[in-house]
Amino acid sequence: MDAQILAASNKHPKPVDRVFQYGTAGFRMKATLLDSVVFRVGLVAALRSRKLGGQTIGVMITASHNPPEDNGIKLVDPMGEMLENSWEAYSTELANAKDEDVVTMYRSLEERLKINKDTPARVIYARDTRPSGPKLVTALTDALTAAGAEFTDYKLLTTPQLHYLTRCTNTEGTPQSYGDVSEKGYYEKLGKAFARAMKGKKTAGAVTVDCANGVGGPKLAELLKYLPKGSDGGVEIKIINDDVLRAENLNHECGADFVKTKQRAPPSSKAGNNERSCSLDGDADRIIYYFIDPDHGFRLLDGDRIATLAASFIGDLAREAGLSSELKIGVVQTAYANGASTKYVEKTLGLPVVCTPTGVKWLHHAATKFDVGVYFEANGHGTVVFSQQALKAFHTKEPQSPAQASALETLQALTDLINQTVGDALSDMLLVETILAHKSWTPKEWDLTYTDLPNRLVRVEVGNRNIFKTTDAERKLVEPQGVQAQIDALVAKFKDGRSFARASGTEDAVRVYAEAATRSEADDLANKVSVVVK
Ligand code: NG1
Ligand code: ZN
CATH class of the missing domain: 3.40.120.10 (Alpha-D-Glucose-1,6-Bisphosphate, subunit A, domain 3)
Known part of the structure; x- marks a missing residue:
């Protein structure tokens, strides 16, 4: 050999x-x-x-x-x-x-x-x-x-489909079987779970899905064939940016990363005021929602929003099902999560928040410590994982009322709808659509749950990013010595100020994040911290 x-x-x-x-x-x-x-x-x-x-x-x-x-x-x-x-x-x-x-x-x-x-x-x-x-x-x-x-x-395939197939292959024929070992099996699982979770409800109006001209386009088109139609309860999906023939269009002026970093809709989007839109990334493991508010313009509903929406919905269902005392529900974020979202989860939803370093493997791992672990990066990569105990409870709890039975059915459906292996834009989209349908919410109501603190993310080119060493889930620099003290001194001057710097794991640069009470203060803080790390 x-x-x-x-x-x-x-x-x-x-x-x-x-x-x-x-x-x-x-x-x-x-x-x-x-x-x-x-x-x-x-x-x-x-x-x-x-x-x-x-x-x-x-x-x-x-x-x-x-x-x-x-x-x-x-x-x-x-x-x-x-x-x-x-x-x-x-x-x-x-x-x-x-x-x-x-x-x-x-x-x-x-x-x-x-x-x-x-x-x-x-x-x-x-x-x-x-x-x-x-x-x-x-x-x-x-x-x-x-x-x-x-x-x-x-x-x-989309990245999450490959994750799905890997798990299915290894569990085939066992009690832990995760689904049929085929691409079709993936669509069937999602389609059936979506119909069960929607319970005949319908979301108001269509959702426009920007597929970043990547593999998510053809795969979403295929998935549509497996979703409930019209009056049976379902969702009207308008696909845009699904050109996979001209390679140069991939992620160009579209996609989740474009929308999140540019804070605007892809120019090709025709969605009108208050209409739901979302963007996938090139391999369909990230998703970002947004809409145009006639009063406030472009509104981003990012990974933090999806996490809070999912946590609030599942928390309510667990209460209705009489399971809230048995199950530990929690949210996992990174330091990039907007401070307002963290506060909303802790104070309004009354759920614990854990912060991990960047990279979904860390979030995923921390989420498995909960019975229901909701994790999302602000950029829209995330999912919800259920423990064995949660799965058992959803399937064995004897309902005491029709309302309890209904909540348990929805929870069961969610465990199949939500990809348990990794963040999955197609599955996350169906989750969001389900929740909005159940709550009868337009994106506006979703947006009103809390107000994001103004924030700024800056990419700083440095001589050697490897000298930047962090602790406390990347929120504090231990090296180069003295830099953290300078950052702390700057942050202290800003109302609701928070800022941190860390070396990127994917690019040769240091990222500086800052948030503060106003837009100009967030920009100012980010710029000042950038000068310190440069
Ligand atoms: P780095 O380059 O380490 O900041 C970026 C994203 C992560 C994650 C990875 C992997 C930000 C600030 N960082 O990591 O969230 O998604 O890429 O794709 O968005
Ligand atoms: Zn991706």
């Missing part, structure tokens, strides 16, 4: 003088630089599967919200979770090995991790719509073949 790996590896040489790192979103960069990285990640996937006794590992080739010329790769663990932390480091090691050392390092990982060579290795993979995808898939399959792994190509 060594000779085979070496020969295959030689077809995918590493660019010299490049250092690669498995970051919060796997490896991500210009697609032209990725060939050797993808090959080596393929080797790691085979090792990981063997280490886990032949369980199936998922591989997703995508660069999410980044430009069309970028691409990336990440690994999915058997239950559909993000790759275990220590394996990020092994991936990084192998990605940076010299060409001639690849086989030795592969073997040394095998030895260090006590991996049995004879255990089967199984891998499934998919990609988004980027033109570089098929070529990178060749690098991946060259590695899988050389490493003697079995593999299945799911072609084009």
